[in-house]
Amino acid sequence: MSCTVRIASPLRSYTAGAATLAARGSTLAEVLANLEQRCPGIRFRMIDEHDRIRPHMRLFVNTSEARELSAAVREGDTVHVICALSGG
C-alpha cells in the first residue's frame, strides 16, 4: 500500500524540509517503519519506547484520529502527523 505522510513543521528537520513523503505500509506501524528507514530518528519523535504515540503528537489517517499503531492505512490515504506547536 502506498500512502502520503504529511509531516508536522517541527519534524521537518528529519525530512530535509519536505512537508510530504510517500511511504508504504498497510498499518500505521508499517508506514512509520518505512518512514524511519529514510528519515532516521523521526519515529522516536512520534512514538515512545513502549510503542505509544507521544502525548504531544497526534496521528490522523485522512481526517480520523489513529490512537493505535495497528490502525489500517489504505492505498492513497494520507497520514497526517500533527504536533503541539508553541509559538505565538
Add this chain to the structure above:
Amino acid sequence: MTLTASERARYQRHLALTEIGAAGQEKLKAARVLVVGVGGLGSPAALYLAAAGCGTLGLLDCDRVELSNLQRQVLFDSSGIARSKAEAGRERLASLNPEIRVLAHALELKAANVCAVFEDYDLVLDGTDRLSTRYLVNDACVILGLPLVSAAIHRFEGQVMTYVPGGGPCYRCVFPQAPEGGVANCAQAGVLGVLPGVLGTLQATEAIKLITGVGEPLTGRLLTYDALEMRFHEFRVARRPDCAVCGDAPTITEPRDPAALPTAAGPAVRRLTAAALHELLRDARAPAPRLVDVREVYEFSAGHLDGSINIPLGELPERLAEIAPHEAPVFICRSGGRSLAACELALRAGVAAPANLDGGLLAWAAEVDPELNVA
C-alpha cells in the same frame, strides 16, 4: 446594554449583518475578553476585537516590545520599543476605539494568579509562546468554565481550536501532555511574519461568533494551516473521558504551575542555557562534560561544538554504551527538542544526570558564537 449614536455609526457594517445586528453588537459591547500573550497572535486578535466593539478587552503579557517583534506584532510600532506590551497595546487599542475599555495585565501568568485574572472575563484567547502556559490557560478555563480559543504557530504552519465548557474536547484532550523539552518557539525556529496574522484573526472570528452566538464554533475540530502550501486541514478531535482536567475523573482540579506537574521522566533532567554551558566548558576546574550531539550526520557535518560526538537520536538506544554511566552527558541538537528526548531516553536507561542544552545550537549561535553554522 444599548448602543449610543456614536456606536451605531461606528458599527454600522455589523448592524447591517442580519446575523449580528443591534442585538449582536450589544452582546459584543457587554463581552469581556482576555487576550493571553500579546504577540504575533494576540496583536491581530486584539486589534480586530477592539475594532469590532468588544466592550472590555484585557491584554495579558509580561514582556516588553522588542525590535524583532515588529516583523509580525502589528499592535506595536517603533516608538513602543522597550515599553510594556500590555501598556503599549492598551494605548493603541484605546486610540483605535475609545468606546471600549482596555485593561493591561503586565504580569506573568502563574497558578497563583490565573484564576483571579480570568474570573473577570467571559472568554479567553490563548496566543502565548510557551507550551507550559498553554496548559495552565487551558486548565484554568476548564476549571472556571470559560470558553477558550487557542492558537499556535511554527515557521509556516499554524493550528487553532475552540473549547466550549460542557461540549467538545479541551486542549489537553488533543495534546494530553507537553513534551519534556518543549517545542521550539518563534525565536528559536523563526516564523513567517504574516502567519500569526492569519491565525490571530481566526481567533478573533471565533470569539465574535461565540459572543454573538452565530455560526458554528471550531469545537471538536483542530484546524491547521500551512502557508507554504496554502492549505487548511481540519481534523475531528474528541473529548477524552480520561482527560486529566476535563475528563470523567479529573486529576487536575486546580491550576498548577508546570514544575508541580508530574512528569514521565522521573528524576529531573538538568537544563543548561547556552551561556551556562559556555561557562561550564571554560571552567578548567570542572570535569569536561561529555557533549553528545543527537542531530543527523548531515547536520553535524555542517557545524558542531568542538569536542562533541555525534549520535543521531534514532541510533541512541543502540549506542548508549558509548557514553559511560558516570559521564553526565550534555545532549545537544538544533533547538533543544531532540536533545531533551535524548535526555529522557538516557535517564530511563540509567545514565546519571543527563543535561539538555536548552534552545540547542540555535541558542548557542545567538548567545555565544554567531560564527557557528547551524544546519
